[in-house]
Amino acid sequence: MTKFTRRTVLASMGAALATPALLSLAHAAEVTLRLHHFLPGVAPMHTRFFEPWAAELAEASNGAIKVQIFPSMQLGGKPPQLADQTRQGICDIAWTLPVYTPDRFPVAETMSNPFMVTNAEASSVALHTLMDEFGEGEYRGMKPLAFHTHDGGKLHTRDAPVTSEADLEGLKLRAPNQATGQMLTALGAEVVFFPVTDMVVGLSNGVIDGCCLPYEVVPAFKLQELTSYSAEPAPGARGLYANTFALVMNQRKFDGLSDDVKGVIEAASGMELSRRIGRQFDEFEAFGRSMVEKQGNEIAEIPAAEIARWQEAAKPVHDAWIEKLSAAGHDGAAIMARANELLDAG
Template sequence: MKVRTLALGVLASVLMPATAQAEAVVLKVAHFLPPASPAHTKFIVPWCERIKAESKGGLECQIYPAMQLGGTPPQLLTQVRDGVADVVWTLPGYTAGRFPVSEVFELPFITTGREASSRALWDFSQSRASQEFAGMKPIATWVTGPYALHLRDHDVSTLEGLAGLKVRAPSRLGTKLLAALGATPVGMPVPQMAESLSKRVIDGALLPWEVLPATKVHELTRFHVEVSGDRALLAATMIFVMNEKKYDSLPIDLKKVIDANSGRETSAWVSAQFVEPDEDGRKRAQERGNAVRALAADEVAKWQAAAGPVTAGWVEEITAKGMDGRSLHEEARALIDKYSK
């Protein structure tokens, strides 16, 4: 009996480490939008399903939408750096000044198609802005679809029509752009827009079409202005990043799964997931009878000219910080052009 008991004990001690090793690593994934949002359903959930399948269950996600881990959207970067969350999706524009170099992709009239521009952003971030991701492992970096203006009561068809309108700005450069166009910018994260529109705190918002259904902005506005042409009026950069220490703690096989689902092509894939939601947002606005206006080419030229000082100002700011702002701007644009061919 003693021999049998001893044998069972030895067997148990041998099996326990294997059992513990087989337990899945659960990643806490946080973001700021509701679970019905395209970001949640179109890319975060599929990405989590992919890493689970490729790791044969070694990696799993516990997703926390709508800031369920607490805090506000601008605090997501701090949460992932501090390990409150293991992975977050967020906008660098919510934390002005923390991504000064890669911010070049948020300048007006610089981005083209979303997939091409997202590939360019990944390359640029890796080569020229890697220091901005200290404490984080980038999984994907991409740009949104073109921003449009969504207005409560004003059917704007000219630059002059924006004068004095209070418009939600998505970022530091978005604020500068709106001011250059004659509007009164009001900075706020996406979750605050609906209430601000409802209470007439703002007259409209600058954002991509895909955001409208999840935030009900199409129900609170009646007029929409698109800026046509090869270059977007504005686009925001977005990042999907992992706590660096969490990544470093993974065994080699699980690191390989994360690596295989990170990078330039993952960035392009993520950006592509928002094409259909953009089209859906535009369609829903039209189904409500809202007016969608595309600016004429000569009018777009006026908006481009008015936005010129925003780019010039960015170049001066970066140069004053000891970097070659003109060179960075030219390199970013060249990468965008390279992938747009």
């Protein structure tokens, strides 16, 4: 393999390879990494992050790293199994949600509670910082590469907009996670849980009246065609919720790599990768919203005073989460306080 230094790696990754050096020789891949995720191959996360990131790793390593991407759970299993698939070596890298295995990664799941998001970039930096400070060892057998969130969720419904607690009464909603589901239940909604990949069927056959999701999900599942109304918090308010995500690698696979290849992966991961993914999710959010507008769907605003009432309804959910963290051996109050501090500072 052609020798490359950490200095050249950092230089090439620093600007996302905006001006990559042309390679004069083709190099056979020294290591092939299988990356597994649950979204379809047309999703922005696949086309605008995973594919470019794989190309950057290949470029920065002079062809020593090849990433094979398997969308739509093509390696088998269900989305909640992605973390275990990584730990067991079924795949080498996976993009997964802590909420798909509730309570297993409680620190990483903390910011999936209601109203724990501003925008995706700032919230992703806050999450990564929180994991650095409190989450060491939570992903045993896996090497975390990045932690991030999406932008705040909105309420997408088929028959009428939701701008008040009264509008939620009896509404059948797919909740994005247990904590948000508890808040929506307290506000009068009838909540169901299933992976986002099953949402299309639920909306099509009338099992649910709507869902709570960010706009970035809209294009991948044609949500603008399945619903007619979207409702978002008034400007300046925190988002209704944001799920947290982890990009993780099999630790044994990483440990077995050469130092040079490890250096490329290290330079392409960490806080700046979390920030980058968050920034891209803010871009995905804007694009998804434009699809809703293009469809002619109504976008309503949830007044700030109403959001304040919903935040009060979420306080018992937060208190229960603090107890859950403490029962797991953490300082739950400190983690929740630090998360809020980071979000307010962002």
